[in-house]
Amino acid sequence: MTTASGTYAPKPGAAPLPRMIAAQAALEAKMLLRNGEQLLLTVVIPTLLLVLFSSVDIVDTGKGKAVDFLAPGILALAVMSTAFTGQAIATGFERRYGVLKRLAASPLPRWGLMTAKTASVLVTEVLQVLLLTVIALALGWSPHGNPAAVLLLLVLGTAAFSGLGLLMAGTLKAEATLAAANLVFLLLLVGGGVIVPLDKFGSAGQHILGLLPISALSDGLRDVLQHGAGMPWGDLGILAVWAVVGLAAAGKFFRWE
Numbered sequence: 001m002t003t004a005s006g007t008y009a010p011k012p013g014a015a016p017l018p019r020m021i022a023a024q025a026a027l028e029a030k031m032l033l034r035n036g037e038q039l040l041l042t043v044v045i046p047t048l049l050l051v052l053f054s055s056v057d058i059v060d061t062g063k064g065k066a067v068d069f070l071a072p073g074i075l076a077l078a079v080m081s082t083a084f085t086g087q088a089i090a091t092g093f094e095r096r097y098g099v100l101k102r103l104a105a106s107p108l109p110r111w112g113l114m115t116a117k118t119a120s121v122l123v124t125e126v127l128q129v130l131l132l133t134v135i136a137l138a139l140g141w142s143p144h145g146n147p148a149a150v151l152l153l154l155v156l157g158t159a160a161f162s163g164l165g166l167l168m169a170g171t172l173k174a175e176a177t178l179a180a181a182n183l184v185f186l187l188l189l190v191g192g193g194v195i196v197p198l199d200k201f202g203s204a205g206q207h208i209l210g211l212l213p214i215s216a217l218s219d220g221l222r223d224v225l226q227h228g229a230g231m232p233w234g235d236l237g238i239l240a241v242w243a244v245v246g247l248a249a250a251g252k253f254f255r256w257e
Helices: 017-034 036-055 066-096 099-104 110-138 147-171 174-191 198-209 213-225 233-253
Strands: none
Touching: 017 036, 017 066, 017 110, 036 066, 036 110, 066 099, 066 110, 066 147, 066 174, 066 213, 099 110, 110 147, 147 174, 147 213, 147 233, 198 213, 213 233
16 A cells, blocks of 8 residues: 555555465465375375276176276275375374464464365365376276266265364374374275275175265265266265264364364
């Protein structure tokens, strides 16, 4: 601004809210991509699993090419690794070291900080999906189906896992979050329909495991991309419930210190 004499004077105040959120989201994304452990979870492990199980006949994935079954499940795993495991660990240690407490005192509101974290997760997921899609296509994947259904599944899956990750990071100690997030990652990798079909767990196990967010996401993506199904409303409903419950619980119980 200028004064009556034509000289410049400072104009204190916070930047517009969208600009603050965008700047924080860009910072969060850079920090996520520079973290070696996060890259291992979000890029290296899903890629290795996709290549290994598509190339070597280890698990019976049913009729057709193994990659057609595996690629949707690995995409679901990539979403979980970023939105849940990676975000929970990173946020848990930010909370422990007082980073969140200091950010909460900045002009950026707390909900804006969480929005920025979610946006950074989405940016990372876009890169993951592009990379895994290229690799799967090179391995002979033949996807088909409704792109809008795929997009809706990925968005709801991200919301569900993000809420659960923030809930864990905001209620447990950092070390406990590190152990629990990695344990959940391994358990859901095995029992979430990512690599091993759910029908291998028996009728009762299949129905119970099918209610998990990773199972709903992987099955929904598989129905669309492998079988060409329409909108998988059942799986979308399960993900929507997990998203609402997880985000609501995270908003209520998250501790900033």
